[in-house]
Amino acid sequence: MIEILAVAAAYLLGSIPFAVLSSRLFGLADPRTYGSGNPGATNVLRSGNKKAALVTLLGDALKGWLAVFLAQHFGLSDATIALVALAVFLGHLFPLFLKFKGGKGVATAAGVLLALDPWLGLLTLATWLLVAYVSRYSSLAALLAALLAPLYAATLHGADSLFGVVVLIALALIAKHWGNLQRLMAGQEGRIGGNKPPAAQETPRKKKKR
Incomplete structure (x- = not known):
């Protein structure tokens, strides 16, 4: 029963949408309504x-790290820790609170790997950076980091x-970035920091006179 509760709690923790929460905190549009539509730090x-993006990045990474850390701290079995790691990651990809339409999981995966093995996490993170x-x-960095992470492990x-x-x-991660890979090959992928949402570029509309 404890193992089942741990996995369920990890999934719910992973489902917390920090991209949406940080956007509301900073008075921004919902990230699902512009750019790639992805509720993640890059979008x-x-x-x-940049502050909202940083809060999103740290929040998504922290939830991945925290879930695994707590499972380790309470002495759960290696098999349960592995399931917790997958649950928090899948919670971000398919969050209950966003009707199972989540982010691509890069920051959460980094947090999970750092908790499982700091050296593994650092090598993978260094590759991405x-x-x-x-x-x-960002997508190319995620794809190469995902390809090399198993080799590091x-x-x-x-x-x-x-x-x-x-x-x-x-x-x-590769499956979630498959569309990005196709755009990269076609030369249509957006770069980090580019493509601001239209709402951020438009000037406020004047109210119509009655």
């Missing part, structure tokens, strides 16, 4: 509000339960 950044800095494509731990979790997360 929130398109609003031009390097590719994002050089290319200015295998090198550090071999083919254990942690490796299996990393492979599943990597496959889910």
Whole structure:
């Protein structure tokens, strides 16, 4: 029963939509209504509000880290910790509070990996940062980090339960970024910090006289 409750709680924690909450906090439009429509930090950044994007990034990463950390702290089995890691990640991808239409999971995956193994998390995060800095494509950075994360896990731990979790997360990340990959190949993918939403660029409309 404890294991079931832990997995359910992890899913609910992952379902918390920090992109939507931070946008409301900073008085921005719902991130699902502009840009890519993705409730994630990169799309929130398109609003031009870096603080809101940072809050989203930290919130999404923290929930992934916290779920796994608590499972470890309370001494749950390795199998349960693996299920908790997947549950919080899938909670972000398919959140109960957003009718199962969530973000792409990059920040939450980073938080999960940092909790499972700090070295694994740091290597994967460094890969994302390097590719994002050089290319200015968040999606390309996510795809390459997802491809390399299982390799890092295998090198550090071999083919254990942690490796299996990393492979599943990597496959889910690639699937969620499949449309981005197609746009990258077509040269149509937006870069980090570009494409502000129309609502952020328009001037307020004048009220019509009655």
